[in-house]
Amino acid sequence: MTEQALAAARWQPSLRRRLLAFLLIPVGLLLVLDAMLTYGVALAYSNRVHDRDLGDDALALAQMLRTGHLEDGLTRQARFLLEYDPDGRAYFSVRSRRRGMLADNARYRQPPAPAAGGAPLLFDTALGTRPLRAAVVSLHPGADPSDTLTVSVAETLSDRHRRAREILLMAVPLQTLLILGVLSLVWFGVDYGLRVLNPLTARLAAREHEITPIGETDVPREILPLTRTIDGLFARLRCVLEVQERFIADAAHQLRTPLAGLSLNVESALAEGTPQAVKEALGHIRQLTLRTARTSAQLLALTRAQSPLGAPTAWAVVDMARLVPEVIGLRLRDALAAGVDLGFQGEHVPLFVMGDAGALHEMLDNLIDNGLRYAGRGRNLTVGLTATPGGVRLHVEDDGPGVPDELLPRLGERFFRVPGTAQEGTGLGLAIVQRIAERHGARVSYQRATPHGLCVAILFPATTPRGAFHP
Missing domain, CATH: 1.10.287.130 (Signal transduction histidine kinase, dimerisation/phosphotransfer (DHp) domain)
Structure with a gap:
């Protein structure tokens, strides 16, 4: 196989690739979305746990300071506990309502002190550009019940994110295995589902040169x-x-x-x-x-x-009131040679039909030729065009010998000629007229003329005059 053929095969549309793309890409996006949601849930859980621990630590430190003597500031033991940083807690402050700031290692924004004896208040703050999470609690010290001691403990957010990442790393492998299992099932399902086309493919391949309908047997x-x-x-x-x-x-x-x-x-x-x-x-x-x-x-x-390939895609609106006299004018010399009086009888107003002007010209030419051949010398041949409630009526009538009533239904058959006809012919003229009229949705009728002769009438359906074709 040449390189061009290989390239064409690679770029050939594939139903399997299309189905897999529509299934695998959304599943992959769901995996990414699931990881983001898992991280968000893990971070929320880590924040809740750290907030509880932060509040408990602030309350425990406040209870420890409550029983001490604060005249000389914080004791060495209390300062060690406040500055000890095993999990990232590195910032604190202890304020007294009466004596002001007793101790701190950083100045960060704090809300108004909560009521003494209440639950710890958790809040977000910042030290410069570094975000912090803090807890503040207020109580009355035992040595001076009239004073209020406010203890604040803050920590960075790094430990919270680290815990969330640990949870994510534990959850993602399990979810990845689940997603891979789903993708495998999707791949197998698409491949198995497409096998339903195999019987149909085999049935078509076994036909060779047969052109028959596929039908709906074993067709999805x-x-x-x-x-x-x-x-x-x-x-x-x-x-x-x-x-x-x-x-x-x-x-x-x-x-x-x-x-x-x-x-x-x-x-x-x-x-x-x-x-x-x-x-x-x-x-x-x-x-x-x-x-x-x-x-x-x-x-x-x-x-x-x-031919069924003659689709009416290029048809136009044709003015029969102009087409018919022009065709008659082209056959006047033949009418004189045949000794037939050829005339036109019609209205001088536009009469429109939808169709192929060339085919309509050929249809009328065959009708006139049929009349010139079989009417006989000294006869009259009249082409009439009138408007009817149902459309446009075209008729060609002669006063020749005519056709027996029992043979009228056979006119229009291929190669049919009335027995006893002396004139040469192929028996195809009226067959051509019949087929062209059928293609234009027209109805053809064969009648005995009065007092004798043949009248071929064609009734075309009505159409609108927009875009009329004038030959």
């Missing part, structure tokens, strides 16, 4: 929209292949006779060799060539009309 519900879309694609592909097969069969059927005639005339001209025989053979060859060209053109037109 989540990918049913995908398989239904593929079934729709297969249906359109089958239609294309059927149209192609019909075109090949029709071409073989229609071209076999003129090609055989061409071969016979060439052999006849070669065998006789006289100028008259060659001239007659060339005349027949010319007629057969024109017939073959017309047959080929009509086969191609029928194939385009039947």
